[in-house]
Amino acid sequence: MAEQRMDRARMIAWLQNYGVYVAVLALLVVNAIITPHFFSVANIQTQAVQVAPVVIVALGMALVIGTEGVDLSVGSSMALAAAVLPLYLGYGAGVAMTIAVGVGAVAGLINGALVALVGIQPILATLALLVGGRGLALVIADGQLKQIENPALLSLGAEDIAGIPILVAFALVLTLGVALLVKKTTFGRQLVAVGDNRVASQLAGLPVRRVLALVYVLSGVFAALAGVLATARLTASDPSSVGNLIELSAITSVVVGGTPLSGGRIRVVGTVMGALLMQLLRATLIKHDLPDSAGQMIQAAIIVLAVYLTRERAA
Amino acid sequence: MSTGFDRTSEHEPIVDLVEVSKRFPGVRALDAVSVQLWPGEVHALVGENGAGKSTLIKVLTGAYRPDGGQLKYEGRAVTFANPMAAQAAGISTIYQEVNLIPRMSVAQNLFLGREPRTRFGLIDRARVRKEAAEQLAAYGITADVDSQLDSLGIGARQMIALARAASARARVVVMDEPTSSLEPREVQTLFDVIADLRARGTAVVYVSHRMDELYRICDRVTVLRDGRLVHTGKLAELDRTRLVALMLGRELSEERRHAHASATSSAAPRTTPALEARGLTHKRVLEDVSVTIPPGKVIGLGGLLGSGRSETAKAIAGALPIDAGGVWVAGAPVRTNSTAAALRAGICLLPEDRKGEGIVPNLSVRENIVLAAMSRLSRFGVISESRQNAIVETFIRRLRIKVSSPEQRVRELSGGNQQKVLLARWLCLNPKVLLLDEPTRGIDVGAKAEVSALIDELAQSGLGVLLISSELEELIAGSSEIFVLKEGRVVKHLAPGDVTEANLLAALAATPDEGLAHHG
Numbered sequence A: 001m002a003e004q005r006m007d008r009a010r011m012i013a014w015l016q017n018y019g020v021y022v023a024v025l026a027l028l029v030v031n032a033i034i035t036p037h038f039f040s041v042a043n044i045q046t047q048a049v050q051v052a053p054v055v056i057v058a059l060g061m062a063l064v065i066g067t068e069g070v071d072l073s074v075g076s077s078m079a080l081a082a083a084v085l086p087l088y089l090g091y092g093a094g095v096a097m098t099i100a101v102g103v104g105a106v107a108g109l110i111n112g113a114l115v116a117l118v119g120i121q122p123i124l125a126t127l128a129l130l131v132g133g134r135g136l137a138l139v140i141a142d143g144q145l146k147q148i149e150n151p152a153l154l155s156l157g158a159e160d161i162a163g164i165p166i167l168v169a170f171a172l173v174l175t176l177g178v179a180l181l182v183k184k185t186t187f188g189r190q191l192v193a194v195g196d197n198r199v200a201s202q203l204a205g206l207p208v209r210r211v212l213a214l215v216y217v218l219s220g221v222f223a224a225l226a227g228v229l230a231t232a233r234l235t236a237s238d239p240s241s242v243g244n245l246i247e248l249s250a251i252t253s254v255v256v257g258g259t260p261l262s263g264g265r266i267r268v269v270g271t272v273m274g275a276l277l278m279q280l281l282r283a284t285l286i287k288h289d290l291p292d293s294a295g296q297m298i299q300a301a302i303i304v305l306a307v308y309l310t311r312e313r314a315a
Numbered sequence B: 001m002s003t004g005f006d007r008t009s010e011h012e013p014i015v016d017l018v019e020v021s022k023r024f025p026g027v028r029a030l031d032a033v034s035v036q037l038w039p040g041e042v043h044a045l046v047g048e049n050g051a052g053k054s055t056l057i058k059v060l061t062g063a064y065r066p067d068g069g070q071l072k073y074e075g076r077a078v079t080f081a082n083p084m085a086a087q088a089a090g091i092s093t094i095y096q097e098v099n100l101i102p103r104m105s106v107a108q109n110l111f112l113g114r115e116p117r118t119r120f121g122l123i124d125r126a127r128v129r130k131e132a133a134e135q136l137a138a139y140g141i142t143a144d145v146d147s148q149l150d151s152l153g154i155g156a157r158q159m160i161a162l163a164r165a166a167s168a169r170a171r172v173v174v175m176d177e178p179t180s181s182l183e184p185r186e187v188q189t190l191f192d193v194i195a196d197l198r199a200r201g202t203a204v205v206y207v208s209h210r211m212d213e214l215y216r217i218c219d220r221v222t223v224l225r226d227g228r229l230v231h232t233g234k235l236a237e238l239d240r241t242r243l244v245a246l247m248l249g250r251e252l253s254e255e256r257r258h259a260h261a262s263a264t265s266s267a268a269p270r271t272t273p274a275l276e277a278r279g280l281t282h283k284r285v286l287e288d289v290s291v292t293i294p295p296g297k298v299i300g301l302g303g304l305l306g307s308g309r310s311e312t313a314k315a316i317a318g319a320l321p322i323d324a325g326g327v328w329v330a331g332a333p334v335r336t337n338s339t340a341a342a343l344r345a346g347i348c349l350l351p352e353d354r355k356g357e358g359i360v361p362n363l364s365v366r367e368n369i370v371l372a373a374m375s376r377l378s379r380f381g382v383i384s385e386s387r388q389n390a391i392v393e394t395f396i397r398r399l400r401i402k403v404s405s406p407e408q409r410v411r412e413l414s415g416g417n418q419q420k421v422l423l424a425r426w427l428c429l430n431p432k433v434l435l436l437d438e439p440t441r442g443i444d445v446g447a448k449a450e451v452s453a454l455i456d457e458l459a460q461s462g463l464g465v466l467l468i469s470s471e472l473e474e475l476i477a478g479s480s481e482i483f484v485l486k487e488g489r490v491v492k493h494l495a496p497g498d499v500t501e502a503n504l505l506a507a508l509a510a511t512p513d514e515g516l517a518h519h520g
Helices: A002-034 A041-066 A074-091 A094-118 A122-140 A151-157 A166-182 A186-196 A198-203 A208-234 A248-256 A268-287 A292-314 B002-007 B053-060 B082-091 B105-110 B125-138 B154-167 B184-199 B211-217 B240-248 B260-268 B307-317 B338-344 B354-358 B365-369 B385-398 B417-429 B445-460 B472-478 B500-509 B512-519
Strands: B015-022 B027-037 B040-044 B068-073 B091-094 B172-176 B202-206 B218-225 B230-232 B275-284 B286-293 B298-302 B324-329 B332-334 B347-350 B433-437 B464-467 B481-486 B491-495
Touching: A002 A268, A002 A292, A041 A166, A041 A186, A041 A248, A041 A268, A074 A094, A074 A122, A074 A248, A074 B275, A094 A122, A122 A166, A151 A208, A166 A186, A166 A208, A166 A268, A166 B354, A186 A198, A186 A208, A186 B472, A198 A208, A248 A268, A248 A292, A268 A292, B002 B202, B015 B053, B027 B053, B027 B068, B040 B053, B040 B211, B053 B172, B053 B202, B082 B091, B091 B154, B105 B125, B125 B154, B154 B184, B154 B324, B154 B417, B172 B332, B184 B202, B184 B211, B202 B286, B211 B433, B218 B240, B260 B275, B275 B307, B286 B298, B286 B307, B286 B464, B298 B307, B298 B445, B298 B472, B298 B500, B307 B347, B307 B433, B307 B464, B324 B338, B332 B338, B338 B347, B347 B417, B354 B417, B354 B481, B365 B385, B365 B417, B385 B417, B385 B500, B417 B445, B445 B464, B445 B472, B464 B472, B472 B500, B481 B500, B491 B500
Parallel strands: B027 B230, B040 B202, B040 B218, B091 B172, B172 B202, B298 B464, B298 B481, B347 B433, B433 B464
Antiparallel strands: B015 B027, B015 B068, B218 B230, B275 B286, B275 B324, B324 B332, B481 B491
8 A cells, every 4th residue: 555655656746747748748749630730830930929928927937936925916017018118119129128127127126025024925915016017007108009110129029030939039048047047046046945944044044035035026027028028029018908817827837837836846847838738728729619718627627737736746 | 510520520530541642654642641630630741842742632622533542531432523522522722822813802702602692593792791701800800801802912811711711611621831921910810710620620731841830739740751651640749850850751860971071171271162142031031041152062951841942042043033132153242133144153053843944845955955055155146066066975974964865855864864964054164153952853863873973073173062952861961061941041050060960850840049049
């Protein structure tokens, strides 16, 4: 019996680590068989471009979740970035983007200060900005959708380098960067330690508050960048709808990717795979004219399964 | 009611625990423990941390189900499905942390779950308020029954909890450290209530580490150690020193365990202390605690559970904020209330709660060892793999840490090896002072000896070491001097020549006044 339990534990561990890869692979194989033109260059590019903003937001979310937190305000940070962007395009795309991303950093700093200094639970601290941030974005934009005509900015959403859309290149580079951050830097190690055992980290002299605050800043920056890129792709600044409910997709990607909500472990590539899995699922259903409601229910099942697996591992 | 009294006469216990056992993964929390609670007795339950007191209480109050043995209540074998069932049967508990509803009024709390009803089945508010006022008055508690519970002080809340338990027509009342947050006047009220309960034929289980209180109000005592019953009998027949010896598992003997004499005499007479802590004070926890640790020495910190041992170590390490006092390392003042400042000054704390405060379970052995030294091992925020690996390998070898690889997760290691990983975490910082809180708790015998030897070796290399242990043998064998704490004060300093079991036991058993007399 003990042996059986060991086998079960090992199987769950394996599924938690590699389940998302298997699922993505399985979906690809199924589509190769049943969906015509699925592996056309155009379709692959479309799928990748659609998932890229979610991946970027989810990378920041993974860092936050690694500290046993959560950032609900990412969608509003995207909206804020989108709203600010057209105001400064007169100074050039570079300046406008920098300011937009800086706004995301400020939003993250507010979250981080509430969590790390005031000690408010992350879900509440970031809820405030989820609600207020989009409101502020609409005030800034005067409730208007604004067309973007700056060619440099538009090229980010439309062009590609050697067949890789720029949007996707951003996501790839950031994935690599976050993976290195987690694996190789003191900051990455500190944030995982803080997420795993905060008291021990404090006693080991780690700058717990600074780590917590910075993690939300990063999440805000990533979200703002996603907001800029989404705006470029839309060719319009639309603060009322950009990034709507993206916090849920991001959390789903992180959890399905095998990062436990209890912190102390961050799976960067797993997070990307989680986002990809959800994207492929939706695409498969759409291509076969199945209703979106079916997709939502399958997504729900996958989330429950992922949470169950991470819980079993912890127990 | 009258039949109830017949069933549990003077000749039959209210509660009869027969060889009750409870096991948790890796721990035998209770091992065939038999205890009887008689009507009208105040029964002291004593033991150090991990002795099994809490488990016993939880079995009694229905929170745990025993794996073996039997729980007889009023003559019949029973199984309580949950704490509510035990309460309904007449077993009330007052926990250390008051478990009442903070946002409800005093009166509502008193009658929670058993409110008197009107004819229409609604709560009879008038009666609730009237009876609540009567009950509080009867116990000499002056509190407005309409005030919200959390507007009262912790002591007053404790008294409300007490009134609630006592009024529930309980046959057994369990009190877990009831005086820990009470003022002296309230303690007197508590003792009056206990006397009243006793007169009514209720059995009171009284858990406390305050010897004075035990001897004042308890009739019988049960001593637990490592999950086993080591003694049960009349308290008056047991003197204090003997009781402490039973709790700590040591027989009285005069022999000295260790040849400290040589180490002591070889030390220079007047050196700057490696660490000096003066007047550490934290309200209700520490009062004017001063400890001096010379370099190259192991100084013991003794005391019973709740005496402030761990708190002293934490205060020195900056992890427990202090209201007054100061810390000096090698003569230089250290900013207090900051773990980072204490670490920079070279003070390292090995915490008592290894799992909760020490290891980072999901990180690897390598990552755990370099956790505190990380910033010193990196350049521009990037960790240098080669320097890190060199340190990790050195310490794995030097401390003989048994791991399959440095990449193994720390949670998979045995307790002894986890402790060595934590020691390595501090040693790679080149500390000046090590504060070791129960360094050998929960690790097996072989590893224990190894860790003890390691501590001696570290002291000989010039570190100042503060050793906290509830095992007398370890404390005496390991320390050249011992400071004895009681209720947050240093009550005795055993100088190098005085470190014997007899002296330590006497100091632990002494009333605070006696101890202070010796000290001052």
